[in-house]
Amino acid sequence: MRDTLRQSMALFHTWSGLLLGWLLFAMFATGTAAYFQDEITRWMQPEVAGDANPALAAQGAVRFLNTVAPDGQSWYITLPNSRSATTQVYWQPSASKPAPRGETSAVLDRDGNRITTRETRGGFFLYRFHFDLHYMPVLWARYLVGIAAMFMLVAIISGVITHKKIFADFFMLRFGKGQRSWLDAHNVTAVLALPFHLMITFTGLVTLASMYMPWGIAANYAAPTAFYEAVFGRAVAAEPTGKRVPLADLGPLVSAASNRWNGQRVGYISIANPNDAAARIDMTRSPEASFGARGETASFDGATGRLIGAHDANGAALATESVMIGLHTGRFAKWGLRWLYFLSGLGGTIMVGSGLVLWTVKRRARLPDPSRPHLGFRMVERLNIAAIAGLATGIAVYFLANRLLPLDMASRAEREIDSLFLAWLGIGLWGMIRPARRAWTETLAIAGACFAAVPVINALTTSRGLLPSLLAGDWTFVAFDLVMLVLAAGFAMAAVRSAKVRTKANAGQGSRTRRAAQKVTSA
Amino acid sequence: MIHVLALALSFAAFLSLAVAMKRHQRDLTGRTLTDEQARAARTSGWLLLAGALGVNIAALGSAMGTIVWFGEASVGAGLTVTAINWAVNRKAGRGAR
Numbered sequence: 001m002r003d004t005l006r007q008s009m010a011l012f013h014t015w016s017g018l019l020l021g022w023l024l025f026a027m028f029a030t031g032t033a034a035y036f037q038d039e040i041t042r043w044m045q046p047e048v049a050g051d052a053n054p055a056l057a058a059q060g061a062v063r064f065l066n067t068v069a070p071d072g073q074s075w076y077i078t079l080p081n082s083r084s085a086t087t088q089v090y091w092q093p094s095a096s097k098p099a100p101r102g103e104t105s106a107v108l109d110r111d112g113n114r115i116t117t118r119e120t121r122g123g124f125f126l127y128r129f130h131f132d133l134h135y136m137p138v139l140w141a142r143y144l145v146g147i148a149a150m151f152m153l154v155a156i157i158s159g160v161i162t163h164k165k166i167f168a169d170f171f172m173l174r175f176g177k178g179q180r181s182w183l184d185a186h187n188v189t190a191v192l193a194l195p196f197h198l199m200i201t202f203t204g205l206v207t208l209a210s211m212y213m214p215w216g217i218a219a220n221y222a223a224p225t226a227f228y229e230a231v232f233g234r235a236v237a238a239e240p241t242g243k244r245v246p247l248a249d250l251g252p253l254v255s256a257a258s259n260r261w262n263g264q265r266v267g268y269i270s271i272a273n274p275n276d277a278a279a280r281i282d283m284t285r286s287p288e289a290s291f292g293a294r295g296e297t298a299s300f301d302g303a304t305g306r307l308i309g310a311h312d313a314n315g316a317a318l319a320t321e322s323v324m325i326g327l328h329t330g331r332f333a334k335w336g337l338r339w340l341y342f343l344s345g346l347g348g349t350i351m352v353g354s355g356l357v358l359w360t361v362k363r364r365a366r367l368p369d370p371s372r373p374h375l376g377f378r379m380v381e382r383l384n385i386a387a388i389a390g391l392a393t394g395i396a397v398y399f400l401a402n403r404l405l406p407l408d409m410a411s412r413a414e415r416e417i418d419s420l421f422l423a424w425l426g427i428g429l430w431g432m433i434r435p436a437r438r439a440w441t442e443t444l445a446i447a448g449a450c451f452a453a454v455p456v457i458n459a460l461t462t463s464r465g466l467l468p469s470l471l472a473g474d475w476t477f478v479a480f481d482l483v484m485l486v487l488a489a490g491f492a493m494a495a496v497r498s499a500k501v502r503t504k505a506n507a508g509q510g511s512r513t514r515r516a517a518q519k520v521t522s523a
Numbered sequence: 524m525i526h527v528l529a530l531a532l533s534f535a536a537f538l539s540l541a542v543a544m545k546r547h548q549r550d551l552t553g554r555t556l557t558d559e560q561a562r563a564a565r566t567s568g569w570l571l572l573a574g575a576l577g578v579n580i581a582a583l584g585s586a587m588g589t590i591v592w593f594g595e596a597s598v599g600a601g602l603t604v605t606a607i608n609w610a611v612n613r614k615a616g617r618g619a620r
Contacts, residue, residue: 168544168546170540170541170544170600171537171541171544171547171600171603171604171607172546173604173607173608175608188604192597192600192601192604193597195593195596195597196593196594196597291586291587327590336526336591337587337590337591337594340591340594340595340597340598341594343594343597343598343601344594344597347597347601
């Protein structure tokens with residue numbers, strides 16, 4: 001009885017893991033990078049240096065918004081946190097004529113000037129990609145990602161049931177033993193960071209739970225806005241009066257809100273009807289200040305600057321959700337814990353990748369003719385190359401494009417993103433036209449070379465190369481370049497190993513045919 | 524500093540747990556342990572792991588301490604896997620010579 005459970009779970013694990021494994025690999029890889037999204041953005045904006053003060057940044061943002069959209073319907077300001085230096089603003093020109101997002105958003109430096117050279121979406125893109133994907137409607141992407149996360153949860157639980165020697169094999173990692181080594185790598189990366197994998201998958205689903213399961217809200221509230229109003233204290237925007245009153249100075253208001261929250265930073269400001277008598281300012285506490293991602297809010301009358309309401313994210317359910325999202329995103333983590341998050345995420349990425357490879361390694365031995373696999377096998381093999389080596393190369397090329405594309409290029413930020421996907425596509429095609437084993441070696445080597453090129457190109461095109469950064473004690477830039485070199489070394493080693501396996505496999509096949517020939521002659 | 528201590532404790536904890544297992548004893552210590560020694564290693568491994576949790580909670584509070592402890596436990600276990608591999612390779616190298 002127990003064995004049949006295990007067998008069915010093994011089957012379940014294999015296919016749930018394979019079906020969405022490629023997407024999960026991309027989610028894990030970019031999500032892991034997103035733990036350092038602010039640092040990546042800093043690296044991708046080498047012209048911006050220093051730290052920003054939230055109150056001054058808010059004043060700068062208002063100065064900028066007053067020049068581009070003084071009569072806008074609403075303004076949204078994401079203030080810099082302790083790790084970033086830029087302010088993001090987004091505005092809604094008017095209710096009657098919605099404009100495309102690209103024309104109504106900007107990234108500002110700490111003085112409120114728009115950053116026009118080297119436009120980039122930085123680490124924020126990698127963060128958004130891990131649940132919004134790209135080139136497709138966000139809604140579809142989030143459902144797809146949700147299905148993948150659900151499969152992941154299933155794969156984790158069925159994997160634990162399947163793996164009967166989970167404690168006996170706890171420390172087992174043997175290299176150079178073919179299928180056994182792949183199984184070891186899969187098990188070790190899964191088991192060692194199992195608490196992280198479970199947490200990240202479950203909380204990932206929680207972050208979008210109200211989208212996946214809207215019925216609870218739908219059954220109890222007439223409209224979603226009524227729910228948000230009740231839970232988060234966000235009032236529905238009042239109609240503008242048409243009477244023009246300049247907006248109150250945001251600097252003192254940011255300080256006042258910060259003082260209310262024991263000096264924790266303000267993270268986000270939204271302003272309805274700016275420069276109108278009915279203006280309203282809502283401020284939200286920065287998510288980095290505590291475990292709970294959903295912060296306290298404070299609302300001010302926009303014309304007078306008077307505090308008109310404050311709301312703490314309270315209630316057990318909300319607090320639970322808030323802390324789960326906080327745990328997932330790790331925004332509260334200082335650098336030590338941030339690295340632990342990053343390492344665990346890397347472990348998860350390797351777990352998914354090795355699981356994908358394992359599917360082919362296990363089946364290759366059982367193929368009727370290993371030199372001519374069937375279509376399904378070939379497809380999985382090629383998709384593995386595209387998913388693993390392709391995405392890695394794409395991310396490296398994304399960083400290279402940031403340094404190499406002309407600084408004043410039109411829609412430069414989009415072109416950087418296109419470079420990522422072009423490189424990914426290129427590797428995918430390469431994997432299809434070459435013999436599979438050779439393609440593995442070649443594409444892994446390309447990925448390694450691209451990562452190795454990042455610090456080199458950085459040193460050649462900016463004044464913030466590895467050596468100057470080291471001398472200046474600029475640890476963000478030093479760490480970024482070093483991580484690139486470590487990744488380059490990792491992919492180079494993987495390429496060398498895959499080449500060795502290839503020659504061994506060829507030799508093995510040769511001796512087998514020789515033996516077969518001997519058998520024939522002796523008979 | 525507190526992280527170094529807690530990390531060292533969890534590394535030591537997983538090394539002890541590995542030493543308590545028959546299949547890793549020869550690689551790590553060069554001999555097989557008696558049942559009694561293995562039991563002692565297993566007990567001290569769990570105690571060290573609890574100690575690491577205690578250090579983290581004392582320094583960072585119960586919520587943050589627990590989160591950091593999980594992360595450090597993963598790294599400690601990862602270091603143990605590396606150490607076992609290193610020991611195996613060293614032995615293989617000696618054997619070849």
